Amino acid sequence: MNEELKKGFGNLAAACGIDHWLKSVYEFLALGYPRLALARAQGIPLVPYYVNVRTTFDNPDRNLNPEVGSDVKIVADTIIQEIEYTITRDRVPQNVFQPQSDFFFSLQSGIEAKINVVGMPRPSIAPRFTPLSTLAKAAGTPAPGFPNGLWVMTYQQQFQVDFLARIQLPDFPTTVVLTFKCLTPDTDKFDGVNITDRQALARLQELCGIQIPDCYITANKS
Numbered sequence: 001m002n003e004e005l006k007k008g009f010g011n012l013a014a015a016c017g018i019d020h021w022l023k024s025v026y027e028f029l030a031l032g033y034p035r036l037a038l039a040r041a042q043g044i045p046l047v048p049y050y051v052n053v054r055t056t057f058d059n060p061d062r063n064l065n066p067e068v069g070s071d072v073k074i075v076a077d078t079i080i081q082e083i084e085y086t087i088t089r090d091r092v093p094q095n096v097f098q099p100q101s102d103f104f105f106s107l108q109s110g111i112e113a114k115i116n117v118v119g120m121p122r123p124s125i126a127p128r129f130t131p132l133s134t135l136a137k138a139a140g141t142p143a144p145g146f147p148n149g150l151w152v153m154t155y156q157q158q159f160q161v162d163f164l165a166r167i168q169l170p171d172f173p174t175t176v177v178l179t180f181k182c183l184t185p186d187t188d189k190f191d192g193v194n195i196t197d198r199q200a201l202a203r204l205q206e207l208c209g210i211q212i213p214d215c216y217i218t219a220n221k222s
Helices: 003-016 020-031 034-041 098-107 132-139 197-206 214-219
Strands: 046-057 064-069 078-089 111-118 124-131 151-153 158-165 174-185
Touching: 020 034, 034 174, 034 197, 046 064, 046 158, 078 098, 078 132, 111 132, 111 174, 124 132, 132 174, 158 174, 197 214
Parallel strands: none
Antiparallel strands: 046 174, 064 158, 078 151, 078 174, 111 124, 111 158
16 A cells, blocks of 8 residues: 555544544454454455254254254354354144243253364364353353454364253254354455465555564464
8 A cells, every 4th residue: 555545544544533444453463363354454344144053853862962063164264243042843833832832941941062163273162061041142242342352263164063952852853053143254355265364464564554563474374
């Protein structure tokens, strides 16, 4: 970015009070996501999409459904905003009170989950079986000050979930859907195949005029 353009952006930011634009670029860098920082710097919008992990308990003897994968492939750096879950008893309602019964059943069903990530790096998000309602509450309120506190999956990673019915379920089949609410750049130019972290850092410096310490660049060898 030439000096006149940099000056123009600085004047625009000062006039419009949008200093948070540059702040958010550096926040993504501080969190370790140069590709998201580049997308932010270039004004590329983040769009929502959903990743589901689904399993069905189909008989009273099967209380563990291990290593269930997600239904879509993550191909670009993806922000995980929230986790939601749905439990459905897959049969025709028996009476008018069935919806209320199903609602309260979902809050204390006894179904728990472990959440792991396959692909490097391999963090274990919930290494011990944890109630679904606890997982949803813990991940349901992102920390204030976007993008602080957000969790990011890269194109190398996918979800893998173990489901456990800790107590015998009253009806079969019972389906559980764990849904991850996500944000990702609205372009195919920021996946891990088309651009590496080092390339993203170079573009941030050369095209956008973002100042990046040498120690940060040295640490990002990919």
